[in-house]
Amino acid sequence: QVQLVESGGGLVQAGGSLRLSCAASGRTFSSYRMGWFRQAPGKEREFVAAISRSGEVTYYADSVKGRFTISRDNAKNTVFLQMNSLKPDDTAVYYCAAGPYYRPTYYYHTSYDYWGQGTQVTVSS
Numbered sequence: 001q002v003q004l005v006e007s008g009g010g011l012v013q014a015g016g017s018l019r020l021s022c023a024a025s026g027r028t029f030s031s032y033r034m035g036w037f038r039q040a041p042g043k044e045r046e047f048v049a050a051i052s053r054s055g056e057v058t059y060y061a062d063s064v065k066g067r068f069t070i071s072r073d074n075a076k077n078t079v080f081l082q083m084n085s086l087k088p089d090d091t092a093v094y095y096c097a098a099g100p101y102y103r104p105t106y107y108y109h110t111s112y113d114y115w116g117q118g119t120q121v122t123v124s125s
Helices: none
Strands: 004-007 010-013 018-024 032-039 046-051 058-060 068-073 078-083 092-100 119-124
Touching: 004 092, 018 032, 018 092, 018 119, 032 068, 032 078, 046 068, 046 078, 058 068, 078 092
Parallel strands: 010 119
Antiparallel strands: 004 018, 018 078, 032 046, 032 092, 046 058, 068 078, 092 119
C-alpha cells in the first residue's frame, strides 16, 4: 500500500515555472514506477511524465517534452515534476501515481495502482 500526497501547485503567469512534489508513504517507494498525469476541466486524464524505479529512465508526453523534467529521490520517498515555460494549456489538476514497473504501458492510467489527491496548476495568459 502506498499513499501519495502532491504539493506545489498554484497560479503562475505564462512563461513561468512551478515545481510539483509528491511524497509517498511506505518502505517500497523505490520498487514502483512513478508517473504524473493531469486532467483539465471537461477533458480526460492524460499522461505527462513517468520515471523508472532507479530514476535512470524517463518518459514524457510530446506536449511537455523539453519543458518539464521528472525526477525522484528514493531516499526521501519523493517524486518531482519541474515545469518550465508554462503555457495556459498546461492548466489542469496534476496527479502523481505509482505502479508496478513491469507494466509496459507507462503512459496509460490503468498501469498505476495508487494515486494522489491532485494539485491544481493554473497558468494565466
